[in-house]
Amino acid sequence: MDYELVCTSCGTKAADPEFRCRKCNSVLEVKYDYSMVRLDNGFRKQRITHKKYAKFFPVKGKLFDMGEGGTTLKKIKLKDHILFLKLEAENPTGSFKDRGSTIDITKALELGFGGVCCASTGNMGLSIATYARKAGLKCTIFISSDANDEKKGKIRKAGATLCNVKGRFNTALLSAEKFAKENDVFLCGDYHYRKEGQKSIIMEIVEQMEYRVPDHLFIQVGNATLLAATYKALLEFKMLRLIKKLPRIIAVQAAGCDPLVRAYEKGKPIGYVEPRTYADAIAVGYPTFGFEGITALDGTNGIAISVKDKEIEDARMELYDKYGIKSEPGGAVGYAGFLKLYGEEPSIFRDKKVAVIITGNNESWPKSL
Numbered sequence: 001m002d003y004e005l006v007c008t009s010c011g012t013k014a015a016d017p018e019f020r021c022r023k024c025n026s027v028l029e030v031k032y033d034y035s036m037v038r039l040d041n042g043f044r045k046q047r048i049t050h051k052k053y054a055k056f057f058p059v060k061g062k063l064f065d066m067g068e069g070g071t072t073l074k075k076i077k078l079k080d081h082i083l084f085l086k087l088e089a090e091n092p093t094g095s096f097k098d099r100g101s102t103i104d105i106t107k108a109l110e111l112g113f114g115g116v117c118c119a120s121t122g123n124m125g126l127s128i129a130t131y132a133r134k135a136g137l138k139c140t141i142f143i144s145s146d147a148n149d150e151k152k153g154k155i156r157k158a159g160a161t162l163c164n165v166k167g168r169f170n171t172a173l174l175s176a177e178k179f180a181k182e183n184d185v186f187l188c189g190d191y192h193y194r195k196e197g198q199k200s201i202i203m204e205i206v207e208q209m210e211y212r213v214p215d216h217l218f219i220q221v222g223n224a225t226l227l228a229a230t231y232k233a234l235l236e237f238k239m240l241r242l243i244k245k246l247p248r249i250i251a252v253q254a255a256g257c258d259p260l261v262r263a264y265e266k267g268k269p270i271g272y273v274e275p276r277t278y279a280d281a282i283a284v285g286y287p288t289f290g291f292e293g294i295t296a297l298d299g300t301n302g303i304a305i306s307v308k309d310k311e312i313e314d315a316r317m318e319l320y321d322k323y324g325i326k327s328e329p330g331g332a333v334g335y336a337g338f339l340k341l342y343g344e345e346p347s348i349f350r351d352k353k354v355a356v357i358i359t360g361n362n363e364s365w366p367k368s369l
């Protein structure tokens with residue numbers, strides 16, 4: 001679809017392949033001309049896959065894809081509510097990151113780059129490395145030296161150059177941005193392009209629920225890209241009259257790394273928090289899409305909550321014991337949030353539809369605290 005890039009903060013227009021506003025350094029947003037969107041009658045009948053939603057992505061030609069999306073939405077009828085679990089570990093590299101990688105790699109190819117780079121806590125690096133290899137692009141991944149060793153090994157195996165950065169994810173992020181500028185490679189990662197690709201999870205959920213939305217939707221938050229993307233997708237579907245209302249979004253962070261929860265509770269801008277959680281996939285001290293994440297909560301009457309590592313591990317075990325679903329710690333954070341709220345106030349879930357995104361499973365299982 002035709003689009004323009006606009007700064008989320010000062011409104012300055014940008015052009016491909018800029019990834020931050022040249023005036024104020026804020027993140028950019030992809031804006032489409034929705035009046036040009038035409039969904040033909042067959043749209044609803046098409047098989048549900050990520051590439052089905054190409055009209056909602058900022059790509060000009062064919063989408064580079066590896067068969068991602070179309071993941072299971074497991075429906076579980078419980079005594080007082082219905083639970084829907086979206087199983088994102090079914091994607092080609094084991095996490096929801098593959099949806100965003102299709103856009104990153106498509107744009108890199110479209111714009112004629114010979115290489116890509118990105119900062120990652122692990123899963124995104126593995127996804128980008130795998131997609132770049134398939135696309136014939138050189139790939140450099142910046143990762144914290146204390147990130148998960150198992151994921152580092154998988155990234156190396158996928159053929160990427162791995163740069164260990166002394167410091168946490170946000171330090172790796174600065175390294176990746178610098179490297180992209182100095183080496184003329186395409187910067188992948190949690191910016192506006194990837195955000196567009198992450199929209200397809202909720203689009204699939206809506207279709208799998210026959211164009212109804214859940215009453216409550218639990219989303220784990222690291223960089224808040226999925227949270228911001230989900231809200232944008234819901235607004236797009238609403239604008240196109242595919243849905244009538246929005247779900248209430250509950251953002252869930254690990255208690256040891258909860259900058260969004262703190263900002264939300266105090267009504268203040270997001271501040272950096274030194275990550276201290278075993279859920280490495282969401283160990284992000286300063287979320288890139290934090291401001292947009294808060295906007296998503298404000299726009300859906302949502303809330304932000306945190307869960308302790310022990311609660312995450314219990315949720316992870318329960319997913320396996322009750323439903324046979326394997327998840328890495330970061331992937332089970334949304335479910336841990338649901339269990340916590342349900343335990344505190346079950347009445348708010350009575351006769352409701354509750355959806356939880358289980359984001360990935362890229363660590364040996366089980367791993368105990």
Ligand SMILES: [Zn+2]
Pocket residue numbers: 007008009010011012021022023024025026
């Ligand atoms: Zn700006």
